[in-house]
Amino acid sequence: MKTKITPLTQQERDLLIMTMLHPNGKFLSNSEIGQRLGVPVNTVKRLIHQIFVKLRVHNRNEAILVAVKLGEIKLSDIYPLDELSEILSSIGPDNLRRIAKILQQRMENRRIPNNVKQIIDVDRRSEGKLTNRERDVVILAGYGLTNKEIADKLYMSIGSVRIFLNRACTKLGARKRADVFILALKQGEISMGEYCSFKETIPYLAPLGADTLEKIAQLLEQKRCQDPIPTVC
Numbered sequence: 001m002k003t004k005i006t007p008l009t010q011q012e013r014d015l016l017i018m019t020m021l022h023p024n025g026k027f028l029s030n031s032e033i034g035q036r037l038g039v040p041v042n043t044v045k046r047l048i049h050q051i052f053v054k055l056r057v058h059n060r061n062e063a064i065l066v067a068v069k070l071g072e073i074k075l076s077d078i079y080p081l082d083e084l085s086e087i088l089s090s091i092g093p094d095n096l097r098r099i100a101k102i103l104q105q106r107m108e109n110r111r112i113p114n115n116v117k118q119i120i121d122v123d124r125r126s127e128g129k130l131t132n133r134e135r136d137v138v139i140l141a142g143y144g145l146t147n148k149e150i151a152d153k154l155y156m157s158i159g160s161v162r163i164f165l166n167r168a169c170t171k172l173g174a175r176k177r178a179d180v181f182i183l184a185l186k187q188g189e190i191s192m193g194e195y196c197s198f199k200e201t202i203p204y205l206a207p208l209g210a211d212t213l214e215k216i217a218q219l220l221e222q223k224r225c226q227d228p229i230p231t232v233c
Contacts, residue, residue, distance in 0.1 A: 006054045008072050011037070015047050016067055019060050020078045020182065027179045060178040062144035065204065074207040081212075083186070085219040090191030091201065093217035099202055100210035100217075129171040130189045137164040139194055142181030 008016070018033045028036070034044045052058065055066045067073045075084060088096065130138065133154075140150045147161045154161070165177055172187060174180040184190045192201060205213060 005056065005070065008051060008054060008067065012047055012051050012054075013067075013073055013077075015044065016051055016060075016063060017073055017077050019048075019178075020064055022179075026173075027175060029175075057144060058146075059144050061142055061181050068207065069203045071207050075204070076208055076212060081215060081219065084208075085216045085223070086186050086188075087182070088192065088205075088216055089188065089220055089223075090185075090193060093220045095198065096205075096213045096217040096220070098198075099205055100213040102202060103206055103210045103213070128189050129187070130168055130184065134164045134168045134171075135184070135190050135194070137161055138168050138180055138184045139190055141165060141177055142184075142195060 015033060015037060018028055018036060021028055030041050030044045030048075034041045037044070039047075048060075051063050051067075055063050055070075057063045057066055064073075064078075068075055075087075079087065091099075136154055137150055140153060145153070147158050147165075150161045151158045165180065168174070168184070169177065169180050172180055172183040172189065174183050181190075185192070185195075196204075208216075
C-alpha cells in the first residue's frame with residue numbers, strides 16, 4: 001500500500017516555483033532565491049531538502065514534475081502563456097485541443113478515458129545545437145537519472161555522460177544540469193513526445209485547464225502563421 005505524499009507548505013511551493021524562474025535567460029541561484037524570499041541561503045537549502053523528502057525525488061526537475069502532476073503547483077505559476085507555448089510547441093495545437101477535450105470529458109465522467117492513444121509525433125530536428133547523443137543524455141537527466149544510470153542505459157562511460165551533459169549545458173546556456181532539460185524543451189532541441197507519451201502528458205497539463213490549453217493552441221497557430229517558412233493558416 002502506497003503512503004500518501006505530504007503536501008507542500010506555501011513557502012515550499014513559492015521556493016519551488018522560483019527555482020524554475022530565469023530572468024535575463026539565467027536561472028536564479030540559491031542566494032538570489034533567498035533574497036526574494038527574505039531568508040538566508042541555508043534556509044533555502046533546508047527547504048529544498050524538505051521538498052525532495054516530501055515528494056520523494058532527487059533533483060529539482062523531478063520535484064517540479066511531481067509537484068505539477070500532484071497539483072501542488074501549476075505550469076502557469078512558473079511560466080507566462082508565451083513561454084508555455086514555447087515549451088509545449090512540440091505537442092502541437094491539435095494535440096493540445098485533444099487534451100483539452102479529454103479534460104472536459106474527465107470533468108463530466110470523473111476519469112480520463114481509457115482509449116487515449118499515443119499520437120505525439122517524435123520528429124527530431126536534423127539541425128540544432130545538440131547532437132542526438134546529447135539529446136539522449138539530456139532527456140534521461142530530465143527523468144532524474146544519475147550519471148551512472150544514464151551511462152548504463154546508453155551503454156557508455158560515466159565520463160562520456162559528463163562530457164555530453166557539459167556540452168549540452170554550454171550550448172543551451174544552462175548553469176547546471178537541473179536547468180538543461182527545461183532549456184532544451186524551450187529551445188526546441190527535444191520534444192515532449194521524446195519525454196513522455198500522450199497519456200502521460202495529460203496529468204502534467206490537467207492543472208492548466210481546458211481554457212488555457214485552448215489559448216496556448218491559438219498562440220501556436222498564430223506563431224505558425226508568422227513563421228517565415230510558408231505554412232497553411
